[in-house]
Amino acid sequence: MSQQTEEKKQIGEQTVPPKDVGRPQRPHRRWLGLAVALIVVAALLVSGILSRVRARTKLKVETAQVALTAVSVVSPKQSAPAEEIILPGNVQPFITSPIYARTNGYLKKWYFDIGAHVKQGQLLAVIETPEVDQQLQQARSNLLTAQANLELATITRTRYEGLLKTHAVSQQDVDNAVGTYNANKAIVDADQAAVDQYAALVSFEKIYAPFDGVITARNTDIGDLINSGSNANVKTDLFHIAQPGTLRVYVNVPEEYSRGIKVGMTADLSLSEFPGRTFQGKLVRTADAINMTTRTLLIEIDVANPAGALLTGSYAEVHLKAATPHSTFTIPVNTLIFRSEGLRVGIVKDGKVLLTTVTPGHDFGDQIEIVSGLKPADQVIINPPDSIFNGQQVQIVQATLPGDIK
Numbered sequence: 008m009s010q011q012t013e014e015k016k017q018i019g020e021q022t023v024p025p026k027d028v029g030r031p032q033r034p035h036r037r038w039l040g041l042a043v044a045l046i047v048v049a050a051l052l053v054s055g056i057l058s059r060v061r062a063r064t065k066l067k068v069e070t071a072q073v074a075l076t077a078v079s080v081v082s083p084k085q086s087a088p089a090e091e092i093i094l095p096g097n098v099q100p101f102i103t104s105p106i107y108a109r110t111n112g113y114l115k116k117w118y119f120d121i122g123a124h125v126k127q128g129q130l131l132a133v134i135e136t137p138e139v140d141q142q143l144q145q146a147r148s149n150l151l152t153a154q155a156n157l158e159l160a161t162i163t164r165t166r167y168e169g170l171l172k173t174h175a176v177s178q179q180d181v182d183n184a185v186g187t188y189n190a191n192k193a194i195v196d197a198d199q200a201a202v203d204q205y206a207a208l209v210s211f212e213k214i215y216a217p218f219d220g221v222i223t224a225r226n227t228d229i230g231d232l233i234n235s236g237s238n239a240n241v242k243t244d245l246f247h248i249a250q251p252g253t254l255r256v257y258v259n260v261p262e263e264y265s266r267g268i269k270v271g272m273t274a275d276l277s278l279s280e281f282p283g284r285t286f287q288g289k290l291v292r293t294a295d296a297i298n299m300t301t302r303t304l305l306i307e308i309d310v311a312n313p314a315g316a317l318l319t320g321s322y323a324e325v326h327l328k329a330a331t332p333h334s335t336f337t338i339p340v341n342t343l344i345f346r347s348e349g350l351r352v353g354i355v356k357d358g359k360v361l362l363t364t365v366t367p368g369h370d371f372g373d374q375i376e377i378v379s380g381l382k383p384a385d386q387v388i389i390n391p392p393d394s395i396f397n398g399q400q401v402q403i404v405q406a407t408l409p410g411d412i413k
Contacts, residue, residue, distance in 0.1 A: 075402040076395075080355055080386035082406075083336035083377065090335075092264055092369075096256040096276065096308070096325040098317060100249035102218060107242050108233045109211035112136035114245075121225055125216040125248070132214040132245060134233050139212075143205035150198035157195045160188040211235075220250040223319070249319050254310045256288060258325050259303035263368060263378070267329030268293060274308050275326040278317070285326075286310055286317065335368055336377045342387045343375070344395070352381070353388035353395055360388070360399040 117132040119125055167184040170176040224247035227233070234243050256276065260268055270293065276286040288310035297304055308325065310317065344351040344362065354361045363385075368376030381387070386406065388395070 075400050076392070077404045078353075078355065078391070078401045079389045079405040080403055081339065081342065081389055083338050083381045083383065083385060083387060085383055086335045086337060086376070090264075090267075090330075091326055091328050092260075094258050094260060094325050094327065096258045096323045098276075098310075098319060098321040098323055099255045099257065100220075100251050100319045101253040101255055101309070102220070102250040103223075103319070104217060104248055105244040106131070106214060106217070106246040106248060107244050108134055108214070108235050110134060110136050110139055110208045110233075111235050112139065112212065112233050114227050114229055114231045114233055115212075116229060117225065117227070117245075119222050119225075119246075121222050123222045125220065125222060127216055127218050129216045130213055131216055131222075132227075134212045134214070136209065136212050139205060139208045143202065143209055146198065146201040146205050150195065150202050153191065153194040153198045157188070157191040160184070160191040164188040214245060216248060218248070218250055219252075220248040223247045223249050251312055251315055251317070251319055254312050254317055254319065256308040256310055256323060256325060258306050258308065258327075259298070259301060260306055260327070260329075261369070262297055262302045262304065264327075264329045265297065265304040268304060268306060268327070269330075272327070276308075276310060276323045277326065278321055278323050280321075281316075288325075290327075336381045336383075337371070337374050338377060338381070338387055339389065340370075340373060340375050341390050344391055352377075353391040355386045355388060355401060355403060358400060358402075360395055360397060360401055362395070362397050 112134040115133045115135040119129075119131055125131065164181075164184040164187070167176055167181045171178065171181045225245070226247075227243060227245050231243075233245070234241065256274075268290070270290055272290050274288045274290060276288055277284070278286075288308040290306055291309045292307050294305040338352070342352050344353060349364050350367060351362045351364050354363050363380050365380030366378045368378040370376070386403070388401075
């Protein structure tokens with residue numbers, strides 16, 4: 008058994024060649040190194056080509072962006088449903104009246120000057136009327152004569168009516184007596200009316216205050232000739248009196264705000280002589296019609312003035328919160344484009360210009376109200392160039408939010 012085993016080992020050693028463990032296989036390694044080198048070179052070539060393509064694409068994009076017109080935009084500011092409007096108002100007294108003379112003569116005396124507070128029925132002035140006094144005296148004398156003649160005619164009529172019963176006088180004599188009585192009675196009535204007329208004229212010698220108020224003007228002095236205006240001459244206004252306890256403030260509201268004006272709404276008044284102070288009033292009536300000349304609605308606001316702090320004739324700024332029927336927008340005036348087609352603004356949409364027609368409202372100086380033609384999300388171009396056109400590609404460089412509009 009051992010001999011057979013040794014023979015098999017010898018046969019196996021002769022048939023299996025010994026392995027060269029330390030020798031490299033050179034042809035296989037060469038091909039592998041060449042393949043790696045080719046892959047590296049190809050990667051470098053591809054990387055260079057791709058970087059050049061990206062650079063060229065980037066250059067094209069930058070060139071296109073530089074070629075675009077740069078614009079700044081602003082979003083329109085939406086107005087509140089109840090917009091506050093400030094309008095000029097004229098402060099007037101609740102009652103004011105010039106006081107004229109009702110009789111001719113000379114001013115004898117006046118008792119109150121400008122700024123005086125008077126009560127109703129208080130004596131303001133006295134006019135001396137010698138001619139009217141003489142006419143009253145003459146009318147009274149004529150009345151006495153007529154009354155004497157009427158008394159005689161009454162006696163005659165009574166006597167003749169008694170004699171007629173006994174047929175002592177004729178019917179004709181009685182009729183004459185009755186006619187004389189009636190004529191004399193008519194004369195007495197006419198003379199009495201003349202006396203009453205001249206007495207009324209004499210009573211007009213005294214000028215009284217028609218209501219409680221303040222004397223705002225005195226246009227005459229002692230000795231001035233007073234003309235009642237009964238002839239072609241101009242009437243003489245002696246005083247002007249005003250009642251300032253309650254003031255009327257008249258305001259002309261533009262037509263576009265007229266629908267938001269309602270009777271009963273409150274208004275605040277500010278005057279330059281009262282900085283930081285406001286006076287509250289109430290809208291009591293409107294003209295209920297638009298003035299065809301000014302296209303405004305006349306309204307009246309009553310303001311209580313018990314202390315007399317407000318002076319009649321003052322200029323006031325009236326703050327009204329008028330409800331607007333639809334939303335409006337406010338944009339800077341330098342966004343407007345004036346073309347022959349009408350008023351327009353430029354809007355940026357998807358990077359392109361869209362020229363939109365707008366309807367202007369109230370002008371606030373550096374800003375203007377737009378009634379229609381805009382939406383809250385619109386981007387309106389500021390200071391648009393004259394050459395801008397529909398569809399033009401633009402680039403936004405600065406955007407302003409609605410709250411940032413100055």
